[in-house]
Amino acid sequence: MILYWVEIRRALARRVVRALAALAVLNFIVAGIIVFVVTDSDAEVEQKLGSSATFEQDCLDGEVLPPGQEYATADFGEFPVEQIPKQFRSTAPEIGTDERGFFCEEQALYLENRQDIRRFDIVTLRDVVEGLTPFLTMVALFLGASLIGAEWHSGMVGTLLTWEPRRVLVYLSKAAAAITIGATFFVFAQLLLTGALWPSAMLHGSTLAAPGFWGDLLGTMGRATAAAAITAGMGFAIASATRSTVFALAMLFLVSILDGIVTAVIWRGYQRWSLFQNMAGFVEGTGISESRDPFRDTLVPGRSAGSAGLVIAMYLAVLLAAGTASFRARDVN
């Protein structure tokens, strides 16, 4: 346990971890500000909606679009009416008729739509989290790989083993620290993201959500965090066995390409075992859908989200077992 906390302390003291954390803070603050700036406040929305209401009243009174004036029957934006094809043109109805009422309501609606009211509702957060997950997972992968890769690079592993020679203990402590750091960074990023977007939702949108939304969002965040932790562990295991951060990242990049090629071109059935498809299915909570293998004309069974999570956890377990065996057996320079 002491070794685990030492590893955590060391990881948190690393410049790359601090730099990534600072970068995340900066990025999410900037993102929060951008979202806040481009969305409309309640007053702005009221103003825009008010102008369309005024327009509707003016229309009913005949002050705009007086009877007989040509108008576009479809949304051509600001395009001059006289240049619009005749089949898309009509004339404004007489004042005081029901037809005029429908006509003005419709024109006000067009105007309202053209006002481009931008709001940020908190329910969008789920999509944002899902969209950011691949990127943040890559960061977790890098953190996990570089934790041990940097140590091999500096030659510190040998020094450490002269203080704690139980290699399995050292390896598992480091792996646990890598997984913790990967997951913590992910949670930290999600909290930052939520915090950065919250003012926009409060002042330029809505924090109201349908029943079940928060549970659903927490579920997505939890699964995404688990995926990031697993990825960090994988990065650690590969970098530990290859004794290089770069090699580990290159290897996972290669696996991602092969994974895609095999699934798309060679064997559709492989999708059930594809690391990336299982990862995506797990994070989204949808699992992997059943599909037809066009090469063999057979039905490829799908997989539930929970089962997809187990598959990626199994990959991690295999990599960690191989990494432990390698770390235990090989000489340390």
Next chain:
Amino acid sequence: MPVIEVVGLRKEYRKLRGGRTLAVAGLDLEVPEGGVFGFLGPNGSGKTTTIRCVLGLARATAGKTRLLGAEPARLHTVIRRVGSLVETPTFFPNFSGRRNLELLGAIDGVGRNTVERVLDRVGLGARGRDLFKTYSLGMKQRLGIGAALMKDPEVLILDEPANGLDPAGIKEVRELLRSLGQEGRTVFLSSHLLAEVQQICDHVAILSKGTCITSGPVDDVLTAGRQAEMIVRAKNSARAATVLEAAGFGVRAGTDDALHVTAERDDAERITRALAAKRIYLTELRPAEVNLETVFLGLTEGAETICPNCGNLVPSGHKFCTSCGAQIAEAVEP
């Protein structure tokens, strides 16, 4: 019980393109408790590999090693009593010296006060906050020694601790090691600086090509390895050499026209008479000094050469020094 015990240690490294390199070839070694033990040998003789095997960093191909009675699998039971420095110290380059020691010390519950004390003891108190990567080789070496001292160990295993140190630093380390040995600790010192080792070691083992060629108390090794020689100088050294050879002495030319004559101290009179009879008069006659270097070179006859630049022992056949890279064509052959 010996502090370090090595029995029939053999270590082979596989080469990438096939074949194997034999680093240690059946080494037997016993390091007694207390004092400073010198572990000598030229570069590539297997010193560091032996230390790695003893510390559990490398697995022996055959044979056994024990440190404080513990085999590599049980090292964790004794590692708290052992401080070590293997080759060039390795720490995190982007952490300060102090933080590096704090993180290492945390594994064993070593507090910050101890870290400060150790930094002061190795002369890094003022540079403790600087990044490790900004340290000179000598400072890195000092930090490595500091890390080894942090556990207040019974046994210190130091592999070339004087590497990169300036003369003042070498003197400090020498005095530090001597004081540690006098405190009752066992200091296992691997080095190729024979003069240094001779000054501070109580026991010594000499390694060549992966095997131990002699070991024991320094005085015993010097006595046993002593090649009885007299240094003879005369104005006509070539003629003097011919006369002495005719008188039955073994003669080889030394530097500055000095002749190294294989003879005991008691043979001085015979040498003087033989030369005087031929009207050759001595300008100097004295017994040759015996030191670890001469013993080492005598024992490893023809196997090593002394680098004229740094004094390192280089395996024969090398055209350049394995330590400093200097050309060794003019090196003194043993």
